[in-house]
Amino acid sequence: MLRGGVIGFGRMGLTHFSILNNHPEVKFVAVCDSSSFMLKNIGKYTGIDTFKDYHKMIDRSGLDFVIVATPTGMHAEIVKYAIQSNLHIFVEKPFALNVRQGEELVEMLKGKKLVNQIGYVIRFNDVFIQVKKLLDAGVLGDLLTFKMEMYGPTLLKDAKSGWRSKKQEGGGCLYDFASHSIDLINYLIGVPDEICGSVLQSIHSANVEDAICSTFLYKNNLRGNLLVNWSDPSYRKPAYRMEIFGRKGKIIADLHSYKVFFRNESGFDGFTQGWNERYITDFVEPVRFYVRGFEFTRQLDCFIDCIINETPSKKCSFEEGLKTDMMIERIIEDAGKRRAGNG
Amino acid sequence: MDRIIFGDNQFFGINHMSEEKAQAQAECFKDIKAIIKVIDTAYECGIHAFMFNTHDRVAELCDHFRANPEKYSALRLYPSMPYAHKYANVVNEKGMIGALNDFLFTGRTAGEALTTLIRGGRGIFNRDMIEVMKLLVDAEMRMFKGLNVRAIFLQNIVTDLLLGIGAKQVFVEFADHVRKTYGVDPAFNTMNMPKLVEFLLGCGIENPIVCSSINKIGYLMNPDKVSYEETIRTQPFRPMAMSIFASGAVAPREAIEYVANQKNIKSIVFGASSKAHIEETKRIIEKCG
Numbered sequence: 001m002l003r004g005g006v007i008g009f010g011r012m013g014l015t016h017f018s019i020l021n022n023h024p025e026v027k028f029v030a031v032c033d034s035s036s037f038m039l040k041n042i043g044k045y046t047g048i049d050t051f052k053d054y055h056k057m058i059d060r061s062g063l064d065f066v067i068v069a070t071p072t073g074m075h076a077e078i079v080k081y082a083i084q085s086n087l088h089i090f091v092e093k094p095f096a097l098n099v100r101q102g103e104e105l106v107e108m109l110k111g112k113k114l115v116n117q118i119g120y121v122i123r124f125n126d127v128f129i130q131v132k133k134l135l136d137a138g139v140l141g142d143l144l145t146f147k148m149e150m151y152g153p154t155l156l157k158d159a160k161s162g163w164r165s166k167k168q169e170g171g172g173c174l175y176d177f178a179s180h181s182i183d184l185i186n187y188l189i190g191v192p193d194e195i196c197g198s199v200l201q202s203i204h205s206a207n208v209e210d211a212i213c214s215t216f217l218y219k220n221n222l223r224g225n226l227l228v229n230w231s232d233p234s235y236r237k238p239a240y241r242m243e244i245f246g247r248k249g250k251i252i253a254d255l256h257s258y259k260v261f262f263r264n265e266s267g268f269d270g271f272t273q274g275w276n277e278r279y280i281t282d283f284v285e286p287v288r289f290y291v292r293g294f295e296f297t298r299q300l301d302c303f304i305d306c307i308i309n310e311t312p313s314k315k316c317s318f319e320e321g322l323k324t325d326m327m328i329e330r331i332i333e334d335a336g337k338r339r340a341g342n343g
Numbered sequence: 344m345d346r347i348i349f350g351d352n353q354f355f356g357i358n359h360m361s362e363e364k365a366q367a368q369a370e371c372f373k374d375i376k377a378i379i380k381v382i383d384t385a386y387e388c389g390i391h392a393f394m395f396n397t398h399d400r401v402a403e404l405c406d407h408f409r410a411n412p413e414k415y416s417a418l419r420l421y422p423s424m425p426y427a428h429k430y431a432n433v434v435n436e437k438g439m440i441g442a443l444n445d446f447l448f449t450g451r452t453a454g455e456a457l458t459t460l461i462r463g464g465r466g467i468f469n470r471d472m473i474e475v476m477k478l479l480v481d482a483e484m485r486m487f488k489g490l491n492v493r494a495i496f497l498q499n500i501v502t503d504l505l506l507g508i509g510a511k512q513v514f515v516e517f518a519d520h521v522r523k524t525y526g527v528d529p530a531f532n533t534m535n536m537p538k539l540v541e542f543l544l545g546c547g548i549e550n551p552i553v554c555s556s557i558n559k560i561g562y563l564m565n566p567d568k569v570s571y572e573e574t575i576r577t578q579p580f581r582p583m584a585m586s587i588f589a590s591g592a593v594a595p596r597e598a599i600e601y602v603a604n605q606k607n608i609k610s611i612v613f614g615a616s617s618k619a620h621i622e623e624t625k626r627i628i629e630k631c632g
Contacts, residue, residue: 010439011434022507044472130359237428287565288565290535291504293504
């Protein structure tokens with residue numbers, strides 16, 4: 001039985017706790033949060049130990065792993081302490097506030113057999129799992145262009161309170177929202193050789209950006225565009241749309257369905273020339289326990305499997321997440337150049 | 344228990360299979376009159392039971408029902424609460440606790456805030472989770488005042504979060520509160536029906552109403568279809584089936600036959616937008632028994 005603890009008991013901390021709490025190989029023994037309301041009630045209704053100080057929680061609870069779901073600004077110091085304490089770590093996305101912090105943590109992990117994973121949950125979405133398989137099989141031939149779009153109604157007025165409006169705590173559309181789609185590009189296409197044309201745009205927020213566009217260039221004649229807006233009230237919830245165009249055809253995917261267009265006969269089982277549409281109902285498998293989406297369970301079960309089987313992190317290790325952080329930082333740098341150029 | 348209950352997902356852009364379809368549906372129902380038209384079509388074809396999320400649009404619908412008491416004299420409602428997306432944006436800004444505090448104690452109309460204040464003027468921070476749950480149920484139930492409510496559902500995200508946490512006491516107190524204050528049965532939406540039924544029976548909640556996806560292809564049936572079928576066959580509870588068409592992946596007749604063959608299923612919840620679909624579905628359900 002693996003003994004686990006959660007640090008940061010907000011919406012994500014609660015979700016992770018709920019999903020893993022009835023995993024047959026997991027026993028949660030401690031929770032840490034800054035809110036007395038949360039701690040009091042969790043203590044009362046689950047009988048679990050509660051802490052306000054994560055150092056104490058880690059020192060006293062005899063943990064095997066820890067889930068870190070605090071605001072991004074706190075990730076680095078907590079993860080550092082968890083590595084020093086030899087714990088397996090699952091940390092919410094994005095990894096850290098800057099690349100230097102992330103590099104230090106990846107360096108600290110070297111030589112240690114600790115499972116480490118970042119909560120880029122869309123990698124575990126069933127549609128994007130299929131898209132990854134198709135791309136790995138080379139169905140599109142040489143890739144030429146892609147477009148990653150992400151829209152949502154996350155912030156519809158200037159949020160003055162809370163960490164999401166504070167850059168130094170990891171707020172803003174780029175870190176908090178767009179990081180998912182940037183990570184998808186990292187996962188499905190790879191890290192670009194050049195990033196240009198980046199614009200960070202404020203719509204409602206005084207201190208952070210609400211919309212982003214950027215162009216990614218790759219050495220092999222591939223280019224892609226990123227378009228993100230978290231202040232779009234026409235969406236009910238965050239929506240992803242990815243279009244990938246190659247010499248042999250094209251894929252269009254969102255969280256629930258995808259379609260593939262083949263220029264000629266595909267040569268792949270079940271796919272024919274022209275459009276091939278697939279819905280999530282065609283291929284999704286149920287999960288052990290479902291809260292808020294299949295992918296949330298799949299990502300945590302992957303983390304726990306790696307610990308039990310003593311295998312390295314499979315899908316979204318710190319090293320992988322660091323690449324995404326690097327891409328984020330390069331977008332900021334690129335957007336800064338443009339501002340500086342404009343005087 | 345009504346055999347046929349009309350659901351409302353199609354009105355609010357909820358479609359588990361396709362974002363595009365969901366968006367298109369939401370566009371169709373921009374005007375509340377378009378929603379009322381579909382409700383009336385269902386009502387006129389003899390479906391008098393409706394399951395509603397506590398969406399702001401549903402509050403408008405309830406005003407319409409109250410304004411036309413004779414027309415809707417046979418109406419029976421099964422509210423499901425809370426409608427999570429209503430809170431999502433405030434949660435993004437202020438965190439979960441901040442959002443609850445806002446919803447229950449500030450930023451509302453003076454009259455509503457006053458009713459809440461009578462229960463003691465403290466904010467959420469010094470309160471007990473169960474007290475907050477009861478306040479939340481009462482706040483959500485206000486929109487249904489004066490209407491014929493038959494059962495009150497806990498929406499699936501909340502049900503499943505609490506189930507995962509194992510917060511027995513919260514389920515027990517929810518059931519008690521709903522029975523005592525509204526005189527109706529507590530009910531639960533879930534994506535993990537077998538586990539929930541076992542848990543509720545373990546909490547001492549007898550013969551619970553549990554609504555979950557039940558369809559021929561096993562879509563949204565966790566951990567698997569076989570456990571669902573066995574639970575329906577062997578456990579003392581009142582199963583309600585939703586997503587019977589698996590968002591359109593199963594043909595109507597095949598879908599309904601699958602559900603009807605599981606004799607213990609008490610109710611079927613379905614949503615549709617056209618008269619032809621509503622009538623056809625109702626006809627097949629009645630034919631299959």
